[in-house]
Amino acid sequence: MDERTRADVERAEAAIVEHYPRLVRLAYLVLPPSMGRHRRVLTAHGLVQRALPWTGPRRPDGALPAQRGPSGEDSYELVRLRTLRLALSYEGRSGRPPTRLLPSVPVVWGLRLFPLAGGADELALDRALSAVGSPVRAAVGLWHLEGLDEETARAVLEEAGVVGADAAQREAELLDRDTGAGAAALLNSGEFDPCTVQTRPTDLLRRRQRTRVSLVAGAVLALVAVVAGLPGGDAAPPATAAHGQPVAAARQALDPDRLLHTPNDQWADTSRVDFTAWPARGRQAGDKELLARALRVWAAPPADARITASADTSTRPPDHPPRLLYAGLIDNVMVVVFHDGERLVRYAEPEEATPTLHFARVDDTDVTTGAALVIGRGNGWMRYLVAPWVSDTTTRDLLAPDAPARGLHLAPDGVTDRVPTPPAAGAGCGRWPVVQLRSSARIVENHAFLLTDLGDLAPVHLTYLPPPSAGEPPRAPREATGTPALLSWARTACSLRALRGTGVRSVNNWAFAEQRLPEDAGLATWVCTRADTWSGPGRVTVELQPPAAHRADPGRIAGRAAGGAACSRFGHQVVGELRWQAPSGKWYLLAAGSRAVEGIEVTGGVRAATGDATLAVRAGRQAPAEVTGRLPGGGSVRAIRP
Template identity: 55%
Template structure:
């Protein structure tokens, strides 16, 4: 559904030539400016709100005709940098930065850029989605009853969008200015500096790493429908909820009429003071307990979207308006007495639309409330039932959660145990220890409200002598006999654990599978303790990929190579490469030989890997060992030791501390460097 461009104004005073040219530039290049704003705005807003915010940013960029302080002086600007200067307009020429309206376009672009970047600098307590000065004017555009989404792109566009969501707005702006606006690095730096970016050079450097090595492909993706907020698809909002709201508004209007009559009859009366009423909160419908979304109890069994939106409201205090009101007010602006924790990359701004109520009840001496926000966040509020302790507010991202990553949420942690609220589709819950792969899972009791009995959780410090996990099984209404593992890594949502077995001879590449089989449990028994390094980093899922098996020198047994990849909710991944030499115990920890942050290695977007390590044979001799994934056809060592071998594994005699560079040749002719 195209969003029509605003019609050109006709009421501008003839003397305000600068405003007229700015308006002409806005109308002429409206889709281009809106796309720029859409890319720069925080993806955490959600696609619907980002579409509306992009149009609002551009439409509000035009100053009023009589506003001399913000009206352009017909500025000219450098084509290279886009920085406005007080000079005559640039001469006629090609491109939006030249011609009679070119200088005005550059001026409008700078205003759009400033406003879009200000979204990430707004105060945490500000209820609107625009900076304070702009938010005082009427919001445009306004859409009722519809959700707007740009046209869906392919896997590459989705990957680029997720990559952009992991970097600050200044980096997104630098990326867009170069690929959408055609500015060089110097021009992008100058324009970012004019927009108030603290480190424009750093933003340009980070932007250069996005979309590499195929910049042309990244440019095409950025110009695709995935990033076009002017051509959108529509879906209705919650129709039943809207009907209930209309009835509630009608009832509230009738009550207001009655209350107004009583006020006139008895006088002004007593006005609320202090904290009895917060005008800022009362003015935001999303913070009204009566407006909370509630899902029907059996909705999960009759929907294709099996995630947090299918969770019903559970717990003994779902009807406690006072508790829900305190939780929402704490969310809107936490006082100093409330302890706030945030998973990396999670927005803590108040909700713009009514959140969904997942749980409200009493757990382990605290009143706990769980919300799910339309911006793909889960928020937990907890206040003690007795004593002088303060309340707690926890935020976590839950983008694109599914049957497994949306299966449980932590409601309480006490000592070395935790309680979880399970998804309504979980039919069976057990616990097991990853460091005891041969021990059967133990049943875990679950209450009528979906809250589990206390389950052991991994110790944060000390010896790693156990690693408890939950083994859950989905209802047959969702998928038949689907069991999976999740583990508590310190965030609200536990991480999903999977396993990819070693490649077969001549067989297609394996896909990740649930880590409940014997081979998967043995692999996790040797790598579970490395999960400690991922605690509190917002991990969504962790996969163990057995990418190679190697025969050791001097007639030794076989060793294994594992790539442990942790994917976060915000997009970036971390990779640990493990070397599993023969061990006397199935739980002897594997050696970590490589550790890489912010990488696509060992994922569907990084399917090739090469790693190496020094190894001491039983004879006392030292070797350099290396192994690659199934597409590796040759491995070569240079540096202190030289050698080469065909195939995916390699071994050469070398001193203990020899500095060796490893490279591999792939089946398609590409070259691969070893991960460090």
């Protein structure tokens, strides 16, 4: 507790009143985004109000007078420091206040408060800030909201208790570069202003229901003595106002007693190894009240519920009883996961916050694509719930292909420890965490495979297809756990950021050709990366991976295509072309085709032809050219271009 004179406290109070919006904006920025905007608004106001120091003990008679207290400027620095310390203490606690703080938070009954909505730039900055830790957000706030230079900001961070202030500022500099030069203006916009808010009501039906329950409970207690001796009868449950009079099928879908439960060991004795083979897990799997509440919110979400759906995924209410996969507490958030045959539905009930629903399409899964789901997320981390047939869980960094996999602890209910999330688009790409799982020998398919997170409930399966070998028939993609596969993915992983949130099911790296570069520049590999979505269409990226100084140096993008069957098992004929500069400074047109390509022809501003599957010809950097591959039987295939 600060020992301050009465005058000191009065000056601190004046500083808070004068700079209140400024302090609250800084606190709101530093607090974890996982708290939700309503809770962050209230907590930011509460922390600033609690930043007022206490008066010290009364001076005994005869004691010397205290030294002169801080000036007005010093008073502001004091309350800013106290605000920072309080806001930073929420890091890693899922928005729950540390017990030693017990901050008083303003109470708002019946309303949800949200800062004004911003545009695309504000949203992009908010997402980037959500992907970093609170010390980094504090550094950004001290720079752009407080106008401090790096040296002064570092001193404030260290005084606020930040360990590694230099590292936080370096990460803040990277975030600044990635988000552009307008961060200061964006942070001062309405999107980040917790003092200018819009209001929405909470769940009116739930509030009315709770009020009625309280009144009925009081009446029942008052009449217990009177009716104790009377014969009782079961009353039929009234239809809720939220659902009106649902049809019989819909009513059954909302009955927690009708939820489907798979026997614990069925996965080891079935020909269908997917989400239908998952047993119900979690400590609250038998909590009928929680399950009923989750089903009701799914069927009729309240107005302030947050609903997220993966690409091409329906959010329709349940029309039949779904299968229960999990119900339990994950990082202070009550979570329930259902599977209705084609979708995963994750219901999350944060304490003192609005419920959330996340839908993800997962039809036609298998041992790998049905091996895990994202059960919880936080600031820069996530947890998986893994299938019962997973016998071993590890993690690895795709950008460090030579590093061994590290063990990942798995709780008895199938929930992993926290795993770092891959970087978002616009952020730096210094690492790419993946999980490496191994299926049990009890289902025969005893093999390891890689899964990565791209922002959806269902993780993405990564595979690899090596370069063609002479005399060997074409092969199907294999698991990306061997050395060649890991080396290939080390140079491709960061490109996965562009696929975040697009409903991707699996991504395959196909090394479709190898080519000797001109001027003895070494052996390059042509790679076609195909991302298949749950809805069917895929995205294709063709790149050239020349010799590199570092394992994780990215290749050069040669072309992209959306839709179609290119680089899939139904599109084995592919050609790539790229302008490449040799060490001498000369420019070449490089082209290569897959196994079925018997020759390559270049027309337009550059003319060349070869009977091989690779071609290199001197060409100007901007000279127009059309590259075509010849196929057996007289057919042709055009090169995939940017």
